[in-house]
Amino acid sequence: MINKARAGGSPPPAVRAEDLRVARGGAEVLKGLDFAVPRGSVTGLLGPSGCGKTTLMRAIVGAQARVTGTLEVLGLPVGSAPLRPRLGYVTQAPSVYLDLTVRQNLDYYAAVLGIPRADRAAAVGAALDDVDLETHADALAANLSGGQRSRVSLAVALLGTPELLVLDEPTVGLDPVLRRSLWDLFHRLAAERGATLLISSHVMDEADRCQRLILMRAGRVLAEGPPGELRERTGTDTIEDAFLHLVADDQRREEVRTS
Numbered sequence: 573m574i575n576k577a578r579a580g581g582s583p584p585p586a587v588r589a590e591d592l593r594v595a596r597g598g599a600e601v602l603k604g605l606d607f608a609v610p611r612g613s614v615t616g617l618l619g620p621s622g623c624g625k626t627t628l629m630r631a632i633v634g635a636q637a638r639v640t641g642t643l644e645v646l647g648l649p650v651g652s653a654p655l656r657p658r659l660g661y662v663t664q665a666p667s668v669y670l671d672l673t674v675r676q677n678l679d680y681y682a683a684v685l686g687i688p689r690a691d692r693a694a695a696v697g698a699a700l701d702d703v704d705l706e707t708h709a710d711a712l713a714a715n716l717s718g719g720q721r722s723r724v725s726l727a728v729a730l731l732g733t734p735e736l737l738v739l740d741e742p743t744v745g746l747d748p749v750l751r752r753s754l755w756d757l758f759h760r761l762a763a764e765r766g767a768t769l770l771i772s773s774h775v776m777d778e779a780d781r782c783q784r785l786i787l788m789r790a791g792r793v794l795a796e797g798p799p800g801e802l803r804e805r806t807g808t809d810t811i812e813d814a815f816l817h818l819v820a821d822d823q824r825r826e827e828v829r830t831s
């Protein structure tokens with residue numbers, strides 16, 4: 573219905589949330605989120621450890637229980653079966669088989685994704701090239717560094733050429749050169765393939781690499797928008813200062829609410 577209503581118009585956002593709530597372990601950890609992630613954007617999900625970034629990402633890919641409110645992904649209700657091949661999700665813990673080589677890992681996942689045998693070598697080669705791991709293609713995953721294993725997980729997510737890539741802290745522990753090359757890759761995927769990337773980080777200095785930001789704190793969205801607009805709105809020079817400004821505002825509002 574949603575798609576029909578928009579026929580001829582712009583496609584629905586990659587993600588749309590309204591009053592999104594999630595309970596975990598008896599507590600509400602996402603407390604009524606409203607936001608949208610535009611298609612083809614590189615959107616950063618920033619906030620301190622424990623604010624709910626991973627929970628939100630798990631909800632978006634349909635891996636989180638006890639989600640209430642509205643959550644649409646690529647115009648469909650979250651968790652719909654047709655969404656599966658259209659999403660890529662890279663968790664913080666790399667999911668690779670340590671007793672297989674990098675290439676064998678990718679071959680295996682390519683088969684699971686249903687990529688025809690004749691196309692697999694090319695798909696694997698392209699994914700290796702994307703993450704700059706061709707020189708390690710025949711190394712055992714067990715012998716890779718943590719950052720290299722994370723890149724294998726990212727390559728797995730790229731095999732299916734997903735429309736929405738959800739990446740949980742993909743640059744943690746990487747050296748500045750690799751971080752730069754991964755951010756370049758993220759922007760290429762958005763610009764050349766029209767993919768949408770939602771990328772979490774608790775490092776505020778990555779904010780300016782994103783076209784848009786969703787700033788989170790304690791299970792709520794403090795603000796969303798392009799980094800420049802958020803700095804301007806708060807009269808600050810950096811996203812870290814903008815964040816602190818928004819936190820102070822939020823605390824003042826909370827005090828008024830509870831007084």
Ligand SMILES: Nc1ncnc2c1ncn2[C@@H]1O[C@H](COP(=O)(O)OP(=O)(O)OP(=O)(O)O)[C@@H](O)[C@H]1O
Binds near residue numbers: 621626
């Ligand atoms: N399995 C679980 N059971 C109960 N509560 C959980 C569980 N996993 C996470 N939480 C709680 O949910 C809240 C949000 O956690 P989440 O992992 O989403 O945060 P995060 O922002 O991704 O943190 P980080 O940056 O450290 O990964 C935290 O308060 C955490 O303690």
